[in-house]
Amino acid sequence: MVMAGRQERVLTRKQRQSRRAYAVILPFFLYIAIWSLLPLVIGLLLGFTDFNALNGLPKWVGLKNFKTFFGSRDYIDLLIRQMWMGGLCLVANVVLSFLLALALNVKHPLRGFFRTSVYIPNIAAAAITSGVFIALLNPFNGGLNMFFKSLGMDPIIWNYSQFWMVFWIIVFFVWRSVGPAAIIWLGGLQSIDASLYEAAKVDGASKVQQVKYITIPGLRFISAYILLTGLIGVMQMFDVVMLISHGNPYGKTDVLMYRIYRDGVISFNMGMAGAASTVLGLVTVLIAFVAFFIISKGDNNE
Amino acid sequence: MNKVLRKTLKIVWVIGMLVLVVFMLYPFIYSFLGALNNKRDFGNMGTLLPIPKKAEFRNFLYAFSKTGIPPLINTFARTTWYTFWNVLVAIMLGYVMARYEFKGKKLFLIFIICSQVVPSVLTMIPSFVMMSKLPFFGGNNWMGMGGHGLINNPLVLYLPFGWGVLLWVFLFMQSMKSLPKDFEEAAEIDGCNFRLTLTKVVLPMQKPILAVIAANTALGTWNDWFTPFMYINRVKDSTLPAYIGMLATSLQEMSGDRDFPKLFGLSCISIIPPLLIFLFFQKYIIQGIASAGIKG
Numbered sequence: 001m002v003m004a005g006r007q008e009r010v011l012t013r014k015q016r017q018s019r020r021a022y023a024v025i026l027p028f029f030l031y032i033a034i035w036s037l038l039p040l041v042i043g044l045l046l047g048f049t050d051f052n053a054l055n056g057l058p059k060w061v062g063l064k065n066f067k068t069f070f071g072s073r074d075y076i077d078l079l080i081r082q083m084w085m086g087g088l089c090l091v092a093n094v095v096l097s098f099l100l101a102l103a104l105n106v107k108h109p110l111r112g113f114f115r116t117s118v119y120i121p122n123i124a125a126a127a128i129t130s131g132v133f134i135a136l137l138n139p140f141n142g143g144l145n146m147f148f149k150s151l152g153m154d155p156i157i158w159n160y161s162q163f164w165m166v167f168w169i170i171v172f173f174v175w176r177s178v179g180p181a182a183i184i185w186l187g188g189l190q191s192i193d194a195s196l197y198e199a200a201k202v203d204g205a206s207k208v209q210q211v212k213y214i215t216i217p218g219l220r221f222i223s224a225y226i227l228l229t230g231l232i233g234v235m236q237m238f239d240v241v242m243l244i245s246h247g248n249p250y251g252k253t254d255v256l257m258y259r260i261y262r263d264g265v266i267s268f269n270m271g272m273a274g275a276a277s278t279v280l281g282l283v284t285v286l287i288a289f290v291a292f293f294i295i296s297k298g299d300n301n302e
Numbered sequence: 303m304n305k306v307l308r309k310t311l312k313i314v315w316v317i318g319m320l321v322l323v324v325f326m327l328y329p330f331i332y333s334f335l336g337a338l339n340n341k342r343d344f345g346n347m348g349t350l351l352p353i354p355k356k357a358e359f360r361n362f363l364y365a366f367s368k369t370g371i372p373p374l375i376n377t378f379a380r381t382t383w384y385t386f387w388n389v390l391v392a393i394m395l396g397y398v399m400a401r402y403e404f405k406g407k408k409l410f411l412i413f414i415i416c417s418q419v420v421p422s423v424l425t426m427i428p429s430f431v432m433m434s435k436l437p438f439f440g441g442n443n444w445m446g447m448g449g450h451g452l453i454n455n456p457l458v459l460y461l462p463f464g465w466g467v468l469l470w471v472f473l474f475m476q477s478m479k480s481l482p483k484d485f486e487e488a489a490e491i492d493g494c495n496f497r498l499t500l501t502k503v504v505l506p507m508q509k510p511i512l513a514v515i516a517a518n519t520a521l522g523t524w525n526d527w528f529t530p531f532m533y534i535n536r537v538k539d540s541t542l543p544a545y546i547g548m549l550a551t552s553l554q555e556m557s558g559d560r561d562f563p564k565l566f567g568l569s570c571i572s573i574i575p576p577l578l579i580f581l582f583f584q585k586y587i588i589q590g591i592a593s594a595g596i597k598g
């Protein structure tokens with residue numbers, strides 16, 4: 001009798017809990033689902049339609065948009081450029097932020113000031129700071145070329161050169177995102193147990209050996225995180241391109257994500273934008289999976 | 303000898319870092335100096351440091367002019383709104399996820415984690431379509447036809463609430479897990495109801511994580527120039543960073559008015575609130591990034 005009574009009370013408590021949990025979670029979940037899950041579903045269908053969002057209903061056209069995507073060099077070129085330009089931004093950012101984290105991992109009274117300063121570019125939106133770069137890069141009376149002129153050098157027409165536009169896109173990208181990445185690296189560096197280094201020193205390990213056997217294995221998780229999130233980020237990078245180069249010269253710095261934006265939001269060609277989104281999304285997920293697989297495989301070998 | 307070497311190394315380090323800091327902060331210095339000029343002087347100047355002959359403060363006041371005030375107010379309103387909701391949702395869902403047992407909990411946790419790695423490209427254009435075809439808004443009928451939905455509608459800055467918040471739910475849940483249940487049980491025995499337990503016992507002990515959520519959301523919302531930029535054309539209904547985005551993208555066009563000092567003046571004003579948030583809550587913002595890195 002006593003046992004049964006207790007069991008019943010336990011049950012009702014559990015039931016009460018789960019009822020309350022649903023009452024809290026479900027409304028929020030449904031609301032979030034409307035704004036996030038529904039677009040995901042719409043997006044998968046959108047690519048199979050011909051749909052001008054200004055007038056008329058979507059018309060089912062099957063694989064037509066995907067055929068356009070893979071049939072013309074245009075979109076494939078943009079996809080490849082998204083990959084290599086994004087890749088350059090990512091590599092530059094990962095390497096430089098790691099070096100920066102090493103430099104910040106020194107005990108000094110000024111360290112806090114330095115750490116704050118390198119982070120500050122990130123707290124201003126990209127749109128707010130890009131104007132400075134455009135003003136400096138004006139080929140005729142921009143700050144940089146006038147400075148070169150005063151040194152007796154020839155001015156460089158930045159806007160007409162793919163190399164220089166890509167270069168400045170990378171500079172702007174890294175300038176904005178090197179701070180946060182360095183902070184994450186720094187957190188990883190500082191989470192490595194200092195006694196490991198002491199023990200290595202006692203055993204007579206050199207600085208290089210310490211880095212190889214303690215620092216790098218200790219940072220495996222952090223580096224996986226930085227690489228994966230960075231990868232997903234740069235595969236969708238286009239605000240930087242839009243602000244710094246507009247895809248110029250002659251579309252030679254244009255990337256797929258920027259084209260998707262223009263197809264959809266400016267020319268209202270939703271079907272094509274949807275198909276390209278699906279392809280880019282799947283490629284991103286695929287690359288992230290491969291990267292994850294390589295990283296975790298390296299983990300097992302240790 | 304070793305001591306001398308160490309000392310020189312330290313000096314080299316300080317000098318190197320100072321050079322880096324100058325490089326990192328240079329665009330801000332340039333904006334500030336640029337904003338002190340008028341349009342014509344700035345256009346002819348072409349230097350790395352546009353120091354004005356005669357400083358003008360007119361450009362900073364653009365943000366408080368008839369055109370500048372509405373976006374400024376909108377930015378404040380939007381930031382407050384989303385900060386409030388993100389904190390509230392993170393507390394509610396995070397608490398329930400950490401403390402309650404219910405069917406489907408694991409599934410929801412998987413959903414939370416998966417939602418954080420979905421590439422945003424998959425939702426950008428479909429969201430735009432959905433906003434334009436949302437039934438009953440902006441002259442749309444129940445089929446979503448006939449009007450323009452939430453496009454150019456100020457409500458688009460306040461209604462959408464996606465799964466970005468789930469990151470904060472996750473962090474609050476993790477933070478709850480490191481808090482022993484004893485406090486809440488004691489409060490319950492003392493007769494506290496659910497709401498009292500949460501507000502009087504749990505939340506005061508969770509202040510640090512709440513600061514992390516609030517500071518990061520406020521910063522993120524203020525700096526989200528792209529959402530208003532994409533959905534809203536009228537400056538009056540937009541936000542200040544989005545207005546600056548409109549000016550910045552028109553710099554590339556030949557027809558744009560290319561008023562750099564005005565742009566810099568607006569930028570200088572628009573960076574003050576995030577800068578203050580960052581300087582005051584630096585510890586929490588950095589903790590937010592670091593913990594997202596370590597736990598994510």
